[in-house]
Amino acid sequence: MGFLSMLLVASMPIIQVLLIGVIGAFLASGNSKVLTASARRDMNKVVFTVFTPSLIFASLAKTVTLSDVISWWFTPVNIAITFLLGSALGWIACKILKPPQQFRGLIIAFCSSGKLGNLLLIVVPAICDEDDNPFGNDRSQCRSRGLSYSSLSMALGGLFIWTYTYSLMQKSGKLYHKMQSKSIQCPGDSDEEHLEQFKEHAESGHNDEEAALPASAGPDEHDDGNHMVSFRKTDLARNAGGAPLLSCESDVADKGFWMKLKEVVHQLAEELMAPPTISAIIGFVVGLVPWLKSLLISDGGPLRVVQDSLELMGNGTIPCITLILGGNLTQGLRKSMLKRSVIVAIVCIRYVALPVIGIAVVHAARGVGFLPHDPLYRYVLMMQFALPPAMNIGTMAQLFDVGQEECSVIFLWTYLVAAVALTTWSTVFLSILS
Secondary structure, three states: OOHHHHHHHHHHHHHHHHHHHHHHHHHHOOOOOOOOHHHHHHHHHHHHHHHHHHHHHHHHHHHOOHHHHHHOOHHHHHHHHHHHHHHHHHHHHHHHHOOOHHHHHHHHHHHHOEOOOHHHHHHHHHHHOOOOOOOOOOHHHHHHHHHHHHHHHHHHHHHHHHHHHHHHHHHHHHHHHHHHHHOOOOOOOOOHHHHHHHHHHHHOOOOOOEEEEEOOOOOOOOOOOOOEEEEEHHHHOOOOOOOOOOOOOHHHOOOOHHHHHHHHHHHHHHHHOOHHHHHHHHHHHHHHOHHHHHHHOOOOOOOHHHHHHHHHHHOOHHHHHHHHHHHHHHHHHHHOOOOHHHHHHHHHHHHHHHHHHHHHHHHHHHHOOOOOOOHHHHHHHHHOOOOOEOOHHHHHHHHHOOOHHHHHHHHHHHHHHHHHHHHHHHHHHHHHHO
């Protein structure tokens, strides 16, 4: 498969996302005003509670079987490795670049959570249709195996995203709103300009002076796009003599062990009760229990209409998420608080560091005998390290009202780079497996 042919195949789903995003940006612009901030927020609630659970349940119940889980046991391990290493690299990037505290969970989410869904479902079968593919001459068998691997990857990826990534975004949202409620700006560790501003206000004699710093727009300040958070001098220092600055985490520093344990259990319960997580658990149960699967999935099953209805609703997930992201992008280009270096770091982690690590991980797993003797399976495992960020991060940013504009800007640049990066790495993977 030539580079140009692979570029065309890999770029098609990326172009689809960008085109739908442009439509969302137009609908949210002043010329249309159809997709207003309140409309995007309401649409996002529907995506979170209806469309995404339907998509996850339909894919899990249809593709997961007990034999596949046993024979392809390394797939969830490989996905867990992508999340673990991506999170570690994102954490290192945050330590070096020191972005604002409320965006660090968002950055780690972008570095760790890949789009394990429809991209693989499009790219893998397209490669099987090529005459010179390294996966065998039987195209139909190649497509069947490729769709099975990709579907399992999508289903398991959704489970990871709606547990681990959901937890990251929820913590970022709570931190951001805690900062807003207490009128405290948490600067990055090297945000010297913010520290200098705080010191100047602490040393000034005007008790009523306020320092206005820009913040990401909340749900009630979406129309004017000029939401500002004010911080009084008396909140920044105890006195004019340079007392220690307040920290947004100082109120939890003295909590006891049982209080922290209670908070962890409560947060875990919230994550498990999220609609996508519940649907993933039920989908796994239906997929692993043969008689339940025959009721819902088989052609003559009495409850087949339920599966068809859920698939129909699930098909609206990606278009709605992309429209929302496009609408948020109109403000994100003007109001994003992230430095360019942060976006460059995310792009480098997703399209340079992780694919190289993926080659090493899959090669090592094959060397110790963890993988079946199918090059197509190894190709899908390596591709899991080279995918663009998951679209569901945008849903969570809108849900928890944190970093919506920044999220849209990151999506814009990562998906612009994705077409070339995905094509390049796919070509490299194919050459390794040939």
